[in-house]
Amino acid sequence: MKKIIVTGGSGFIGSNLVNYLIQKGYYIINIDKLTYSSNKYHSKIKNKKNYKFFKLDIANQKKLIKIIKKFKPKAIFNLAAETHVDRSIDGPKNFIHSNIIGTFSILEALRFLQKKKINPKLIHISTDEVYGDIKKNYRSNEKHKYEPSSPYSATKAGADHLVKSYIRTYNLKAVISNCCNNYGPYQFPEKLIPKMITNIFKNKELPIYAKGKNSREWIHVKDHCEALFTLYLKGKNGESYNVGSGINMNNIDLVKNILKTCNFMKIKIGNKTKIKFVKDRPGHDFRYALDNTKIYKKLKWKSKINFKKGLQDTIIWYLENKDFLNRISKKNYEKRLGLKVWLKKVSS
Numbered sequence: 001m002k003k004i005i006v007t008g009g010s011g012f013i014g015s016n017l018v019n020y021l022i023q024k025g026y027y028i029i030n031i032d033k034l035t036y037s038s039n040k041y042h043s044k045i046k047n048k049k050n051y052k053f054f055k056l057d058i059a060n061q062k063k064l065i066k067i068i069k070k071f072k073p074k075a076i077f078n079l080a081a082e083t084h085v086d087r088s089i090d091g092p093k094n095f096i097h098s099n100i101i102g103t104f105s106i107l108e109a110l111r112f113l114q115k116k117k118i119n120p121k122l123i124h125i126s127t128d129e130v131y132g133d134i135k136k137n138y139r140s141n142e143k144h145k146y147e148p149s150s151p152y153s154a155t156k157a158g159a160d161h162l163v164k165s166y167i168r169t170y171n172l173k174a175v176i177s178n179c180c181n182n183y184g185p186y187q188f189p190e191k192l193i194p195k196m197i198t199n200i201f202k203n204k205e206l207p208i209y210a211k212g213k214n215s216r217e218w219i220h221v222k223d224h225c226e227a228l229f230t231l232y233l234k235g236k237n238g239e240s241y242n243v244g245s246g247i248n249m250n251n252i253d254l255v256k257n258i259l260k261t262c263n264f265m266k267i268k269i270g271n272k273t274k275i276k277f278v279k280d281r282p283g284h285d286f287r288y289a290l291d292n293t294k295i296y297k298k299l300k301w302k303s304k305i306n307f308k309k310g311l312q313d314t315i316i317w318y319l320e321n322k323d324f325l326n327r328i329s330k331k332n333y334e335k336r337l338g339l340k341v342w343l344k345k346v347s348s
C-alpha cells in the first residue's frame with residue numbers, strides 16, 4: 001500500500017485531505033501538533049489499519065526524519081500552518097515558527113534524506129494571499145510578483161521562497177499550490193463562512209469588516225483536495241500551480257447568500273441575526289483573484305463543485321455536526337481579534 005504523509009492532517013483542509021486519500025486507498029501518516037484549530041476527525045479513524053497519527057511539531061526535525069525514514073512515503077503534503085490573518089496581526093511569532101521554521105525543518109529533513117535515497121515528493125500548500133491585493137478585472141497567474149500584506153501571508157510567501165530555493169539549489173522534488181479561500185466541513189468557526197453559519201444558528205449578529213466590499217475567490221475543500229492529488233500525480237517538479245474556482249464574491253454578497261440559503265433550507269433566522277459592519281482589519285487586502293489557466297491547460301484539472309450546492313452541503317454539515325462546535329472553546333473563536341494595531345493607530 002502506498003504511503004503518504006500529511007502534515008496538519010487534523011486541521012480543516014488536512015482532515016478533508018486525509019479522508020480523501022484514505023478513500024483513494026493510500027496509507028496515511030498524519031503529523032499534527034494539535035493546535036486550537038485542529039479537530040477530532042483523526043480520533044474517529046485512529047483504529048483504521050491504513051492510518052497512523054503522530055502528535056508532533058513539524059519543527060522537530062529529528063523526529064520528522066525518523067518518521068520519514070520509517071515509512072518511506074511517496075509524498076508529503078505540507079498543510080501544517082498557523083492560518084488566521086487576525087491572529088497573525090495580534091502575534092506573528094507562532095506564524096514564523098510553524099509556517100517558516102516548520103517548512104524549513106521539512107526541507108532540511110528532505111535534503112538530509114535525499115543522500116539516503118529517500119525522495120518523497122513534497123506538495124507544499126500555499127495561498128493566493130501571497131500575491132497581495134489584485135486589481136479589478138485582473139487575475140494573478142503564477143508569475144505574478146509576491147506582495148504579501150499580513151504577517152500570515154508574509155510567512156506563507158517566505159515558506160514558498162524557501163521551497164523554491166531548495167528545488168533550484170538541491171534539486172528537491174517539490175511542487176507548490178497557491179489556493180484561494182476554501183469552505184466546507186471541519187472549518188474552524190473563526191473563518192468567514194463557518195462563523196456566519198454558526199452565528200445564524202445561535203441567533204447572533206453577523207459581523208462584516210468595513211463595508212463588506214472585499215472580494216475573495218471561493219473553492220469547496222473537496223475540489224482543493226482533488227487538485228492537490230492531481231499535483232501529486234501529475235504536477236511537474238519545481239512548478240507552482242494556482243488552484244481556484246474562478247468564483248469571486250464580495251463578503252457582503254457572500255453573507256447575503258448564506259442568509260438566503262438558510263432561508264431556503266427553512267433554518268430559523270432569529271431576530272438578532274443581522275449584518276453588522278465592524279472596524280476593518282489593518283492592512284486588509286481588497287481583492288484576491290487567481291488565474292487558473294495553468295492547472296487547467298497543463299494538468300487538465302478544474303474545480304467541479306457548484307457554489308450553491310457546496311454551500312448548502314456545508315450548512316447541512318454544520319447542522320448535523322453540532323458536536324464539532326460544542327467541543328471548541330468559545331474563547332477561541334468568538335472574540336474579535338486583529339485589532340491591536342488598529343487601536344494603537346487610533347490612540348496615537
Ligand code: NAD
Pocket residue numbers: 007008009010011012013014031032033034035036037038039056057058059078079080081082083084097098102125126127128156178179180181182183188
Ligand atoms: P487549519 O488552521 O484549519 O489547520 C492547520 C493545522 O496545522 C492544525 O491542525 C494545526 O494543529 C496544525 N499545525 C499548526 N502548526 C503546526 C506545527 N508547527 N506542527 C504540526 N502541526 C501544526 O488550516 P487550514 O485552513 O486547514 O489550512 C491548511 C493549509 O492550507 C495552510 O498551509 C494554509 O495556509 C493553506 N490554505 C488554506 C486556505 C483556506 O481557505 N483555509 C486557502 C489556501 C491555503
